[in-house]
Amino acid sequence: MGADEYRRDDRRREQTDVGFRQHRDAEAVKPEDSDEFRRQYGRLRSYYRLRPKRYQDLQRWLNQARFGTNYDAYLERSALYAIAAAVFGVVVGIVTTTALVEAGVIASLSNPLSVRGGVTAYLGANRVLFAGAAVTIVTAVLFAAGTWYARYYYPRSVVGTRRRNIDVTLPHAITFMYALSYGGMDIVEVIKVLGESQDTYGEVANEFQMVVRDVDLFGNDLYTALQNARNLAPSDNLEQFVDDLLSVLDAGGDVTVFLEDQTDTYLEEARDEQTAFIETLSLLSEVFVVLFVAAPLFLIVILIVMSLLGAQTLAQVTALVYAVLPLAMLAFLVLLDALSSPFTQAAVTLEERHHVTTDGVGRLMVLVVRDGILAAAERVWADVSAVLELDGYDDEPDEEARIAAQRTAYLRHRRRQYLRSSLESPFAVFDRSPPLTLLVTVPLAALWVAATVTTGTFELSRDAFLAAPRRATLWLVVVPMFLLTVPLSLFVERKTRRERHIARQFPDTMNALSSANKMGVPTTEALGLVAKWSSGPIERELRKVRNDIEWNHDTSRALRAFADRLRVPQLSRAMKLIAEGMRSSSDLARVLSIAADDTRNRFRIEQQRRRELSSYVAVVIIGFLVYLLVVTMLTRSYLQPVAEASGAATGVDVEAPISISNLPVSAYETLFFHSAIIQAFGSGLLAGKLVDNNAFGGLKYGILLVLVSTAAFLLI
Template identity: 35%
Template sequence: MVTKPTHLETTEPPEPRGSRSDKSNWIRRIDNVAYSIFGDFFKRRKDTTFESIGTSLQQARIPISSDLYLSRIAFVTIICTAVIAVIHLGFAIILGVSGIGATFSSLPAPLDIFVGTVLLLLTSLISTGISLGIGIAYPYTRLSLIISDRKRKIDNMIPFATTYLFALTRGGMDFVEALRTLAESDDAYGEAAKETQSVIQDMDYMSIDLPRAMRRGSQRSASTKFSEFMDDLVAIIDSGADMSPFLESKAEEFLEQNEREQENFLETLALLGEVYVTAFVAGPLFLIIITVVMAMLGGSAITQLYGIVYGLLPMMNVAFFILIDTITIDESKRNRTIYTERVNKSIDEVTDEYKEQIEANSRIQNIIKAKEYRESSEYIREPLSWLLDKPFRTLYITAPIAFLYTLVAIIIQPYPLSFEGLSSFPVETTVTYLLIPLSISLIPFTIFYEITTRRKRKILNRFPDSLKQLASSNSIGLTLTESLRATSDATSGVIGEEFNKVSNDIRWYNNITEALVSFANRIKIAEVARTVKLVTKSNEASGDISGVLDIAAKDVTKRQILRKQRFNEMTMYTVVIIISYVVYLFVIAMLDAAFLSEIAAIKESTAGATSTGAGSSSGFGTNLSSLPIDLFRMVFYHSALLQGLGSGLLAGQLGQNDVRAGIKYAIALMTISTIVFLVI
């Protein structure tokens, strides 16, 4: 379980320079030296020339003053620049004095030393200039990247935060208390909650009134959307209007913005999918065909093919994935658990805490032994649950097996482990030493990942209806505990089982908040975590939370519709990418079967003629018998594997917004390509 930290305490204003306990001693010494040299210079200009740096540091939530930040950067930059200059100057002196540079020049002896020294000095000046340029641009570039990342996260979470505030105020909670609750809920609302913490800190530590604190929060926020939201809230507070209707309309507005942004995002993904098919599938295929034609005309085709298949193709796929990642909010990186006060102590912690009681009480000794046995046998008793909780744990088992298999294969060597063996038996060798170990490692991971994903999808599909049942039960006068029991009895499937566990937790621990938090932490779904956070906080404020449950149910339902819309639209492009790979494989296979097989037949038929001196050019202006058929076949097969890997992973990224979902497609496509090349 996750223990809840004191959020507002961990985000207090930073301690004065020289006493920050979160830094190591050597960083603190660097700061002291840097500030003693450059501090006065930057301090006098912090509110004029370098005012933007201070604002950027606030937006990036870096707890350091602009003068200290710039002093540190300037000091490190000058040290690095001096080191680079000294190294280059040393090389220049050594080469100039020793005359080693004369071996690289055809100039006369006195002149070549002079020219070599000048060139080294020029490169020293250039590298020094580059180092200074990087040092000057670094603070701005780094802050810009951090701010951009925070802006995306805040904009993504602010609709959920607004719904949270609306639900709490609708349930009767004071707005200031609701805002404080949001600030403490960064476990569920991420950067939007952290942005709100600065407002609460201004009120608590600086005794600033709410409107002014919100204006200050608006001015130093990284998100324009959050700033406008704060300004609107200040206007509502100043006018004395009711806050709940405004928050409701704002939540609807943000949801509509999400719909429009998703439409634009889907259009962008659709365009990128078409670009991938055209430039990253058809493009390499066209280059390979051109290279084959050049081979028939006598060009250095095999070297160019190596560059295309083993260099250009992987680089293009990696670049495309980076592009997709920069414009996509990764759902798996959202907070999916909630902080809880309940702590499951390990056997060592329990033994240390109750050491005296254990020695004096045999009953406690038996309990400790039972707990120790339970912990040690957990993986044996419930291995599937352990693996389903985090599918990557399968690699702890499969990776050593794959390694042992590879080791045995290398010792036995059913196919020669050499370049000649790879070119003579490309499919068999690649399958033996690469694909089989890869499959041993990834197939179990994929199976457990898909089981976990489908289970979560079933929970998400039923979750809105379960919330509506809870709201209906609570509206007729049942408490939340009674509503949960009634809903668990009336709900079947995976979500029904989880609600039964919640009811059992309530019976055992008599704590509904901890039971719901444990439910959210077992499920590990961001929407469930946010909803549980909302329900528990509302229940602590008021037992009548039917209105809050209605709001949560509507919000989850609308977002479920958006998620299904994206899934349905992107499934088509997943199919398009897979079909484009099938076309790629078909063309490559035809080149192998028609072109390479035909050349092999020509080589056999002209072998006798070549031995008598007749030779053969087959009308193409080159001797086809000299073409390396085995190398061409190896490169064709490897290109199909690499393209299958890239297309499969991209299909999962586009279809389900998770590259792990594409592993099954990648394995299937690589298996199909292997079968095709074994048959032809």
């Protein structure tokens, strides 16, 4: 056994001690103590409390997940939930039994064994009672067991999510600590600042916030607080980092040099973590092809053959197309989102106080309307006061009130001015928040459908689809879908390209500013110089930052406002690093260089994901094309000949082993077309989630595949 294994075993023992210090050893409990436990905690909770060794893994998961509860209290609630689920399962079993009785399924049951006797005769005479009891018991057990095990292993899944988030974020958090330590900030203050940055550094900040709590609230020294955090850390990488940090502190080493050395080490760990995640996504993409291409095709072919033999399978195919496929795809996307959450960088707002230039367009509209209402109310009140000659209406306001009124008037003017400049582009609101396009496109799609129905082009009914399935689907499904998704996709792509352009250009911009600062160029002049050779939104925003610094003489706040205006997660984190680093260091050049390296590393990790998963997008799209090929061939080479043969056989008395006269050809053709559209749209969303970790980014694939499906069915 190596040193790492010994250290992990020692850590698990310490975690167990932390989780069970308040519990007695079950083997040492006397009978009178057991009675005391039952009186104090109740029979259910005391049962678990008297068996701590059995549930030590659960207690460790609860501690690492930060649930703030003991295993016995958690299991007591789990047992109560399981009992409630069992009761619900009984109700479901009774309802299911009633439905089976009405459908005649239970009445058709027969004895599968050759044994005959009084017992079998009695069971056969009371088959409804015994079958219903069996169904009810099975559903109750399944619901109860599912609830129990879901609750039992839920903390473990939370720990896994926290571990992945920590492993991905840790190198950037160490870089942040290095920037603060480089400026001369002591390690206690560094940990405190990191602990307050949950919005930026996620679970790593939450772990160090516990260290701050132990020092400030419980009076522990830093060494003890770090040991406690180490013992409960869900990540081996974080545990190793804290171990090394404790060794440096114990030996009196240079913390700044240590943090600088650790950055590259844990960056490689983050890349390894993402590589493992990419392998998981690649496996899921192959699973998607099996579940949503091969399996539906197999079921559809089997059901079609059964219908040809006289079975009524239209309801099963309808349920598969309109219920099973969409819900399964939605569940698959939710699974991908849950797995990708540790790797997702949420938007961060750095400036606590709202500023006119950092407010969104929607907020500015609301504020401008409010300002207009208030201004009109003030004018009306002034006119009423003058007419009625109320006391004090013509008194001169004091200096403080006059300054406040001037400031209010200035802010109102600035809001109106900035709103007008923001709306110079008619799509400014949609550029910032693409989903807002739905506020326009949803009514537009509804109007299209209403116009199609009212003009008599098509009726919104089942008969209309069966009479002309292709044209009805085109006018009532495909066109409204394009009205909803095409504008949304366009603005999503505009925003995505803008963010990638900024993330790609920003590290070079920071390096240029760092070089200018090293040569002694003042910050404001350096910003102007860099803006000259920059392009796009970076150029315009750097000029605003320069003006903000010149007018307000607050570099830190200007940089924060700059990040809030651009709303790019990578940039926001870099600006937080720069702002906090400048607060502790006068060496702006080094802080800018550190921020540039951190941003470049983040961008490279995301580029690696997009590059390695692009091939699996092709796998998903090819899988859909195979599905489309099969259903179009079924329509052209099977359904259409069947329809022609059925028409020719009408009125002809021919004995045949297979009957085709009652096959609902139009219904199956409609179902095939709609299934292709659902597959196309779902496959596109999955492709976007795989590559960009954003389902909206897959709208372009979905739109293209829906267009291909529509063309294929219209041309066959």
